[in-house]
Amino acid sequence: MDSGQETAYRDAGGIAIRRSDAVAADLVRMIQSGGIREGERLPAERDLMQRYGVSRAAVREAIISLANRGLIETRLGHRPIVRRPDYEIAIDKVRDLVGHLVADQKGVWNLFETRIFLEAALARWAANHARRDDLEELRAALNANREAIGNSLAFDETDAAFHAVLYRIPGNPIYPALHKAYVEWLVQHWRSMKRGADIDQMNHAGHQAIFDAIAMRDPDNAEEAMRRHLVAAWEFVRSTFPVEC
């Protein structure tokens, strides 16, 4: 009694595609064109299968596809809610895509090297363009960092906060998103080890040198201080790897 599905399904180029992909593409179009606004709910699966004339499986596969991309949030018993992913979420998705690339020391080094490169440039930028209130913010972050010496948890937080200020100064929302990604990607490689107040002391001294150079409007020294600080940090990250390369 089962009549099966319709005849073959092809796109404009004649390439066979999944019906679920076609539904997903149309839903994406609808969301990005504003047909369904952020926070609103998607139609129910049973409505969508009627609207598109496909089976519920096809609709479900499309919805799961959108959910994986972060365009919608699904909860059991709820209609999916539309979300418009920002840079942070997008970078988050990259993480589990390239997780295998940062599984070994070489991959982590590649990632860490980009951080050194970017933050060196950010330090230079700050030295050249930081406004007075930027400097005040940076000084406050530095003081908080000094207060936290000896308290590993608080020190890590204020450490990240200090660097975060540098990412904020250019005023481009992409940089703070990158900083969040770096912290989350690399945290597993340095949270794992014990350390004493002397290490905190050293890291704070690095921050101090960076701040001083920025405050003195000395881009070359700011960049150099940042490089020294992060290369030292890398020595700790690499020590978390069992084998030496």
Added chain:
Amino acid sequence: MDSGQETAYRDAGGIAIRRSDAVAADLVRMIQSGGIREGERLPAERDLMQRYGVSRAAVREAIISLANRGLIETRLGHRPIVRRPDYEIAIDKVRDLVGHLVADQKGVWNLFETRIFLEAALARWAANHARRDDLEELRAALNANREAIGNSLAFDETDAAFHAVLYRIPGNPIYPALHKAYVEWLVQHWRSMKRGADIDQMNHAGHQAIFDAIAMRDPDNAEEAMRRHLVAAWEFVRSTFPVEC
């Protein structure tokens, strides 16, 4: 007599999750741990449903999830083939995630600003660290670019190739992936307009100035030349927008 499905499904924390997600997670684990190597085929859907004790729909949803992440390639009539996405593919996925963020001029500017920032730092790096063969490669790219003046298509290609050399010099595979992303993201905003040989001439002059500063080992001028070159390019990109902000 449909007996329905098994009782509720919860993870270690007691949170209800989809069975397809559990299957997908296990498949990811198997792929990333090397249980199935790159290029090999996944078991058939009917095998997986037996192995995991779930319905075929659940298996399909898991497979589609993996396919969306780029971990496998699916073709009709074929078993899925395992792929380990590299940085390029990962960045590619980001594009359709944040497509709506670069839909307006502000979003494109944020993106373009990061390019200026990164390439300025790359120019500085090249001036400081380029080896002899790096310089030769850059000179060759510059010559090819000069030859292409007047031929819009060839000029665009050699233009991108010139910048690509700078992304390669640090020797980190992440940078070339970023370059590819920039080119693909921004191409739509400057491929659309007509231009004459005078524009090519101007862009080539910009490349020449960058190269000269790098060859002279003058990082400040290299960075400055790159900034001037890209800021000028931005003027063309922004002119593709109908409204002024």
Added chain:
DNA sequence: GGCTATTTTTTGGTCCTACCATATGCTAGG
């Protein structure tokens, strides 16, 4: 009348079965 408890409805999550479409391998015929 307004608040709470209970029932009904909605809705996502799962399973099953059947069928179609494509790709691959095998086999028989030239």
Added chain:
DNA sequence: CCTAGCATATGGTAGGACCAAAAAATAGCC
């Protein structure tokens, strides 16, 4: 030996049924 046709494997789709959780509607209570 090559090729055409058939059988098999496998992904893609449809439809129906049931469960579980959430939401909406209703009934009951104060």
